[in-house]
Amino acid sequence: MNVRQSVIALAMAGLAAGCAAGTAAQTQTQDRSQAQSPAPASSDPPAPQAAESNPAGDIPDDTVFVAYRHQGLPYEVQVPEGWARTDLPTGAGFTDKLNSIRVETAPAASPPTETSVRSQVHSGEIRTVDTVSRKGGTAVRVVYRADSTPDPVTGKVVKDEIERYAFYRGGRQAILTLSGPVGADNVDPWRTVSDSFRWTAP
Structure with a gap:
C-alpha cells in the first residue's frame, strides 16, 4: 500500500x-x-367508593332522649326526641320510621313471672325470657321476633325483633315494648329507654 x-x-x-x-x-x-416522558394516563375512570350504609332501623348514635310523663299515669320514660306520639287510654306509643316504643299500664293482682310474660306472646318466635335489673327496678323481659304491622301505604311487612319488659309496683303493671327490624343495632338505645323507666308518685 x-x-x-x-x-x-x-x-x-x-x-x-x-x-x-x-x-x-x-x-x-x-x-x-x-x-x-410520563406514562400515558389511563382512560378508565376511577372505581367509585362504596357508599356507607347502616342497616334499616338503626337509631343514630347522636339521638337525643327526652323524658315523657303520661298525664294521670304514675310513670316516666325517656324516648327519642322528635318521634311521633300516639296517646293511648292506658299509656302512649312513639314511632319513627321502622322503630317503635310503647308503654301501657294496667292493674295487676300479682307481680309478673317469666311464665306469665311468656304466655302473653301469642305469635312469634321467642328468643329469650329472663329477669333483668334496670334503674327503675326489676323487670321480666321477653325477646321475640314477629311480623310487623303492614305499612299503611305499601302494605310491606318486615320481621321485627321485639323486647317487652314487665315492671310491677303495688298492684299495677307497666309493659314497655321496644321493636325494630331484625338486624338493626339498637342495643344501646333500647338499653337507654329501658333503664329510664321509673314509677312516679301515684
Missing part, C-alpha cells in the same frame, strides 16, 4: 467511527427522552 492509499484508508476509518458515534449518541438521546 502506497502513502496515498494509506491516507484514504485512514480517512474512511475515521468517517465510519464518526457515524457510529453519532448513531450511538442519537440512540442514547431517544432512550433518555422515553424514560423522562
Whole structure:
C-alpha cells in the first residue's frame, strides 16, 4: 500500500467511527427522552367508593332522649326526641320510621313471672325470657321476633325483633315494648329507654 492509499484508508476509518458515534449518541438521546416522558394516563375512570350504609332501623348514635310523663299515669320514660306520639287510654306509643316504643299500664293482682310474660306472646318466635335489673327496678323481659304491622301505604311487612319488659309496683303493671327490624343495632338505645323507666308518685 502506497502513502496515498494509506491516507484514504485512514480517512474512511475515521468517517465510519464518526457515524457510529453519532448513531450511538442519537440512540442514547431517544432512550433518555422515553424514560423522562410520563406514562400515558389511563382512560378508565376511577372505581367509585362504596357508599356507607347502616342497616334499616338503626337509631343514630347522636339521638337525643327526652323524658315523657303520661298525664294521670304514675310513670316516666325517656324516648327519642322528635318521634311521633300516639296517646293511648292506658299509656302512649312513639314511632319513627321502622322503630317503635310503647308503654301501657294496667292493674295487676300479682307481680309478673317469666311464665306469665311468656304466655302473653301469642305469635312469634321467642328468643329469650329472663329477669333483668334496670334503674327503675326489676323487670321480666321477653325477646321475640314477629311480623310487623303492614305499612299503611305499601302494605310491606318486615320481621321485627321485639323486647317487652314487665315492671310491677303495688298492684299495677307497666309493659314497655321496644321493636325494630331484625338486624338493626339498637342495643344501646333500647338499653337507654329501658333503664329510664321509673314509677312516679301515684
